[in-house]
Amino acid sequence: MSIETVQVIAEQSRIASRQLASASEFERNLALNRMAEALEAVKSQVFEVNALEVNKAKEAGQSDAMVKRLTIDEKTFQYMLSRLKKVAQGPDPLNRILSGHTNPAGLQVYKKSVPLGVIGIIYESRPNVTIDAAAL
Numbered sequence: 001m002s003i004e005t006v007q008v009i010a011e012q013s014r015i016a017s018r019q020l021a022s023a024s025e026f027e028r029n030l031a032l033n034r035m036a037e038a039l040e041a042v043k044s045q046v047f048e049v050n051a052l053e054v055n056k057a058k059e060a061g062q063s064d065a066m067v068k069r070l071t072i073d074e075k076t077f078q079y080m081l082s083r084l085k086k087v088a089q090g091p092d093p094l095n096r097i098l099s100g101h102t103n104p105a106g107l108q109v110y111k112k113s114v115p116l117g118v119i120g121i122i123y124e125s126r127p128n129v130t131i132d133a134a135a136l
Helices: 003-021 025-041 043-059 064-070 074-089 127-135
Strands: 097-102 108-112
Touching (some): 043 064
């Protein structure tokens, strides 16, 4: 992947993060559930591409441990789906008042949960981490 490609993805992600930040809880949960549906719809392609990647890793002499981490089996795939659904079913983490007080002048000061924005993640041979990161 080139630097230009990473920059384009980062810029697109920033735009998307602003749209998601203003989405309602219902819309965010709907997106998570649709992600699970979309992943389920391409299940056979995921397994096909993963098998190719696993074979490449083996041919490149990667260790058994690395190949195992790279492999998506039925259990891993179901875990990926369940993580998306679990996040959608959980309590909404946004816009919660975490703590606060009113000062003597009547000014209300509080700490509130807000969207994080864009987070870049670098990881090695863990395709299921993509789903975990996307869900969060």
